Amino acid sequence: MKRNTIVVDSVSRRALLRGLMAGAGLCLLPATAFAAISKSTSSAIAFDGNALIVARGSALLYRDKGQNWIALPKVAAGTILSFTTHPDRPGRIIGGLDTGGVVLSVDGGKSWDVRGQGLPEAAVTAITTAVTNPDTLYAAIRGDGLWQSDDVGLSWTFVMDRPWLANTERDLTALSSVDLATGMGGIWLYAGTDIAVTRVPDCFCRWQDVQPGDAMDALASGKPAPSKAPLPESEPVNALVSAASQPATLYAALPSGIWHSQDAGVTWLRRSTVSATAIAVHPIRADDLAIVNDDGVLQSRDGGRTWTAISNI
Template identity: 65%
Template sequence: MKDPNMTTTSRYSTHVSRRVFLGALGAGAGLIGLPFSLRAAPGAAGPAIAFDGDALILAEGTLSRSDGAGGWIDLSVPAAGSILSLATHPGRSGRVAAGLAGGGIALSEDGGHSWELRSQGLPDAAVTAVTVAATESDTIYAAIRGDGLWKSEDAGQSWALAMDRPWLKDAERDLTALTSVDLATGMGGIWIYAGTELGLTRVPDCFCRWQDVQPSDAMEALASGKPAPSEAPLPQGEAINGLVSAASLPTQLYAALHSGIWESRDAGVVWSQRSSTSALAVAVHPANPEHVVAITGDGFVESRDGGANWT
């Protein structure tokens, strides 16, 4: 099905060769083309994508970094295994945290060129999602498959369990995506938003309990335990593959789902569908909340207007 929000270039990609499509992307003014080395290969599994300043770090088949001139640089992959998730912090240029399929966190301090394993104390299971605290670049959160949410306050040197997995529809559910959101209604201004196989949930950094995203003063609702009123949530019962908050405008969120790319401008209370093409990963520029990129069924797509138009 054609996506009405996609431009001619991205819709046409299903009818031309992958090499021609990616080359056309790279030739566009101000656009970022994918590396031609993108393929299924040992090392960086993905798909995962994150901005490091103006550059993009991409794990899909291989591991690459955009060079600022429309090209890509191949990066070494962590020796400990394939990458499932990536996270960066706007206040710590060059630092990249990678969640590994074989278990553990790898940390790079040079933009992904070299890696050090930071897994002391973590369970030996896949790290399905990772995020860095919005206001503290040394605080990293990791979602462990079959376990829960873990936290490090020393850039991964040590870890402790922060929260069990959320209990949804009579069972604990794994976390599929994470983002730290700087909101005044959180304890200390921080909420951890999480995607699951059934939709969106969140927890304040007091780690009291998981709750639905809701309007008004969320801390009062957390204390009262009242169910959240439904406004315009993400599709119910659908897995969230990617989730990100704009660092320069924390209330602006993007989510990657099978049903497409979704956007919220009020911290996740009301969502609007910005693309109907299945999305696997999403990232937003740290200084421009309208500049978003995603990996979708149409390939690598980019929007400069908050998802209104895609190339």
């Protein structure tokens, strides 16, 4: 084992404490800077090119290309629950708020513009950018459904009810635009819920179970085809991302660990038992991940097999 690299299945979380991190020579903010942050608080993370932005409760951090951490000003409009970025818009970061609406930054989180005209006044639990159009956003609204904006959040249109799973409507806990053909002239939106992953074509005909084939195959059969190796049943999906450079590569963060799919969610394998409340994947390097959990911010360069602590926020 390389020094200061954490193999999650054999090393306890105590291995992530500051003494170990100091030995790695990493640039970590003092724990006192965020002492008031609860371990159960909300979190969000996203890559902005090679940089990272992290929200933990009301605290915001930005790690620049030189891997230096910068504490950003708080967002006055509310707490950020989710982030979305796009490789074609460096420096532009959009966050969904617990108070409703979204905020947009074009300077890497140094300043924020409040948007969300027409959205319900309820928490934006998940947000994503259309991978094929950086000005199109999708937002999941707690207790409501899925909304779309074609002008970077200035105005919004309702496009889809919440998915009906296990005899009830389910709020969305995660969203990811996945650049794979649906067979209906568009691409997919994948979503996490409190019990499963589901998906919908961006024509918004209906939510579907993840299965082999495209949306037309599912409609023609009329029956859901079982996944070869699905995610564990009835576990909440805390976060879900697709690798922009390899769209069929998905990562999901569940209480049981970090799960990985190479066939667009049909087959899943657990990469590690580390849990996370938020996850991000590098826009070019599909094996480069970052997560937020109770121990802080961790990064993996091997697709989630091993982890290194990079901040104790």
